[in-house]
Amino acid sequence: MSAQVDRRQMPSLPFDDPRHLVASRFLVDEAYLLDRQRYEEWLSLLTDDVWYRMPVRVSTGRASGFDTSPGMDHFAEDRYMLERRVRRFLTEHAWTEDPPSRLRHHVTNIRTSPMQADDELFVESAVLLFRSRGDVQPPAFLSAGREDVLRRTDGGWRLARREVFVDESVLRMQNLAVFL
Amino acid sequence: MAVHHADNPADLSELLAQVRQGFVPAHVYNDEEIFSLEKERIFGRSWIFVAHESEIPSPGDYVVRRVLQDSFIVARGEDGVVRAMFNMCLHRGMQVCRAEMGNASHFRCPYHGWSYRNDGRLFGLPFHVEGYGGEEGFARHGQRLLPAPALDTYNGLIFVNLDPSPVPLRTYLGDYAYYLDLYTRQSPEGIELHGPQRWRIAANWKIGAENFAGDSYHTPQTHISVVEIGLFREPKANKRKEGALYWADVGGGTTYKLPSGTFEERLAYVGYPPEMVERMRRTWSERQRQMVSEDGFMVSASTLFPNLSLVHNWPRVTADEDRVYPFISLRTWQPISASETEVHSWFAVDVNAPQEFKERSYKAYLMCFGSSGMFEQDDVENWVSITATAGGAMARRLLLNSRMGLDAAGKPLHPPVAGYHGTGTAYVGYGEYNQRALLSRWADLLERPMPGMSRTTLGRRVAADEAGQGEGEDS
Numbered sequence: 312m313s314a315q316v317d318r319r320q321m322p323s324l325p326f327d328d329p330r331h332l333v334a335s336r337f338l339v340d341e342a343y344l345l346d347r348q349r350y351e352e353w354l355s356l357l358t359d360d361v362w363y364r365m366p367v368r369v370s371t372g373r374a375s376g377f378d379t380s381p382g383m384d385h386f387a388e389d390r391y392m393l394e395r396r397v398r399r400f401l402t403e404h405a406w407t408e409d410p411p412s413r414l415r416h417h418v419t420n421i422r423t424s425p426m427q428a429d430d431e432l433f434v435e436s437a438v439l440l441f442r443s444r445g446d447v448q449p450p451a452f453l454s455a456g457r458e459d460v461l462r463r464t465d466g467g468w469r470l471a472r473r474e475v476f477v478d479e480s481v482l483r484m485q486n487l488a489v490f491l
Numbered sequence: 492m493a494v495h496h497a498d499n500p501a502d503l504s505e506l507l508a509q510v511r512q513g514f515v516p517a518h519v520y521n522d523e524e525i526f527s528l529e530k531e532r533i534f535g536r537s538w539i540f541v542a543h544e545s546e547i548p549s550p551g552d553y554v555v556r557r558v559l560q561d562s563f564i565v566a567r568g569e570d571g572v573v574r575a576m577f578n579m580c581l582h583r584g585m586q587v588c589r590a591e592m593g594n595a596s597h598f599r600c601p602y603h604g605w606s607y608r609n610d611g612r613l614f615g616l617p618f619h620v621e622g623y624g625g626e627e628g629f630a631r632h633g634q635r636l637l638p639a640p641a642l643d644t645y646n647g648l649i650f651v652n653l654d655p656s657p658v659p660l661r662t663y664l665g666d667y668a669y670y671l672d673l674y675t676r677q678s679p680e681g682i683e684l685h686g687p688q689r690w691r692i693a694a695n696w697k698i699g700a701e702n703f704a705g706d707s708y709h710t711p712q713t714h715i716s717v718v719e720i721g722l723f724r725e726p727k728a729n730k731r732k733e734g735a736l737y738w739a740d741v742g743g744g745t746t747y748k749l750p751s752g753t754f755e756e757r758l759a760y761v762g763y764p765p766e767m768v769e770r771m772r773r774t775w776s777e778r779q780r781q782m783v784s785e786d787g788f789m790v791s792a793s794t795l796f797p798n799l800s801l802v803h804n805w806p807r808v809t810a811d812e813d814r815v816y817p818f819i820s821l822r823t824w825q826p827i828s829a830s831e832t833e834v835h836s837w838f839a840v841d842v843n844a845p846q847e848f849k850e851r852s853y854k855a856y857l858m859c860f861g862s863s864g865m866f867e868q869d870d871v872e873n874w875v876s877i878t879a880t881a882g883g884a885m886a887r888r889l890l891l892n893s894r895m896g897l898d899a900a901g902k903p904l905h906p907p908v909a910g911y912h913g914t915g916t917a918y919v920g921y922g923e924y925n926q927r928a929l930l931s932r933w934a935d936l937l938e939r940p941m942p943g944m945s946r947t948t949l950g951r952r953v954a955a956d957e958a959g960q961g962e963g964e965d966s
């Protein structure tokens with residue numbers, strides 16, 4: 312199934328709809344935490360049943376009907392897996408991020424759509440991650456579209472599901488010691 | 492000492508002699524002259540892994556893979572035969588397939604519309620009569636996309652060789668096939684391969700190949716964080732150093748020493764369910780079983796020269812502290828330049844494994860290796876740094892030390908493992924035996940000039956008396 316083509320065709324909410332404002336603020340605040348690698352706080356924005364996935368993109372013929380690798384992802388994470396990754400960054404020995412990268416998540420093109428359940432929103436966004444390490448290597452970029460489900464909980468809005476459609480079939484980044 | 496000018500045979504011989512001693516001029520990890528020799532003399536005549544048969548199970552299935560900059564369509568024809576065809580149109584050179592995977596009965600060149608069957612035979616040639624005088628003027632019959640000069644398979648692993656008359660793959664693999672089986676033949680039906688993840692790292696291709704071949708020494712340092720978070724229990728308590736390092740003809744790898752137990756108990760310890768253990772017991776040779784049951788060694792990282800590496804680990808992937816799940820990954824280090832490598836990393840699992848095992852094993856893979864893997868993240872950080880530093884003038888004056896396991900006179904500090912049931916030679920304890928073996932083979936190939944290369948005659952216009960001989964096919 313084509314990732315970018317077959318999604319909800321429903322019109323997005325007007326930009327002054329309170330639900331769109333909630334979703335936009337959520338993504339901007341989330342990016343603020345990710346830029347600063349405040350990952351424990353980021354985890355607190357995720358539901359317990361969160362599903363976080365970044366399929367591998369492949370170049371295929373337009374008629375093939377698919378543009379993601381069947382059966383391979385860069386991430387296919389439940390909460391436990393994400394927690395392990397965050398725990399690792401909190402050790403003193405996650406060398407790939409020590410010294411840390413300078414990160415900037417540029418979030419744009421936010422579209423919010425209602426879902427069947429009142430307490431859920433479907434939110435699409437574009438993200439461009441700029442990552443600079445040290446002083447020798449040129450910076451790396453990662454451009455992606457995201458499709459999120461936000462859910463309202465007693466504690467506020469939480470990310471329940473995210474699919475990240477990275478725009479490269481071959482990543483030009485040394486690893487994914489980052490979140491999008 | 493400055494070692495320079497790889498095109499000067501005397502200088503090159505001196506450099507290679509040092510490498511064989513375990514003194515590695517640092518610039519070999521970022522040197523365009525060395526790299527151009529590697530392209531010709533190593534990648535021009537070694538068996539290079541491109542795909543696994545499980546990636547293209549049905550007629551018409553194809554993947555496009557490269558050997559250096561040469562693109563090959565690896566396709567299963569309507570006859571079920573797997574071929575690798577140079578992805579360049581016979582007419583004016585356009586890539587006939589620009590997708591990286593799919594299913595097709597034909598490939599049509601987008602430039603002028605020549606089309607080829609999925610076995611490579613030229614099929615359609617627009618305005619054949621008007622433009623070429625038909626079959627008389629230009630024989631379409633017998634033309635085909637250039638086949639890879641050689642193609643061979645082992646356990647469904649598809650290799651190509653740019654040398655048209657190489658030793659057969661099985662001969663090339665030699666004693667290393669014993670180990671390849673442990674990863675890719677846990678049952679007679681073998682593995683299914685998923686992926687690859689692809690990404691580029693600013694690192695020389697040899698660094699990863701050497702690391703997987705024998706660098707058990709880095710595990711407790713580089714990967715301490717994954718032990719600290721409880722993902723992997725083995726590297727602590729010096730477990731790593733009790734493993735054997737083996738080298739067998741054309742490849743080598745690392746192992747972990749397992750707690751005492753039977754064949755079944757030790758495979759259960761790394762997380763295999765009983766039905767998979769039973770299949771391994773029935774599938775493996777006695778000596779393969781004895782490596783587990785008698786020696787207590789479990790394969791971990793490994794490299795088949797030049798650029799296929801494998802890894803087998805058994806992390807915790809759920810909150811259940813007592814359960815681990817093993818995974819297998821294959822990867823190629825595809826050189827882009829002296830300082831850049833494209834990594835292709837696949838997840839492999841025995842095709843007969845239970846579904847639940849496959850899912851957990853896949854999780855284990857994602858957490859540990861590949862583009863997001865927590866082991867791999869820290870590995871690549873090291874390799875990128877080494878490569879950048881190896882490109883400067885000072886690196887030409889530095890002989891890196893790859894001598895571990897040898898005394899000053901060059902004698903092994905310890906004897907090989909006595910009574911070892913695996914093939915090749917194995918040592919227990921930290922040592923750079925395999926890195927030296929790998930680079931010695933590298934040196935042997937670099938030093939050996941290519942025989943005069945004749946332009947391949949495959950794919951040229953076939954004379955009438957030759958037409959129809961190739962594979963007995965007829966267009």
Ligand code: FES
Pocket residue numbers: 580581582583584585600601602603604605
């Ligand atoms: S280049 Fe392919 S048809 Fe002309």
Ligand SMILES: [Fe+2]
Pocket residue numbers: 702709710713714866870
């Ligand atoms: Fe490593």
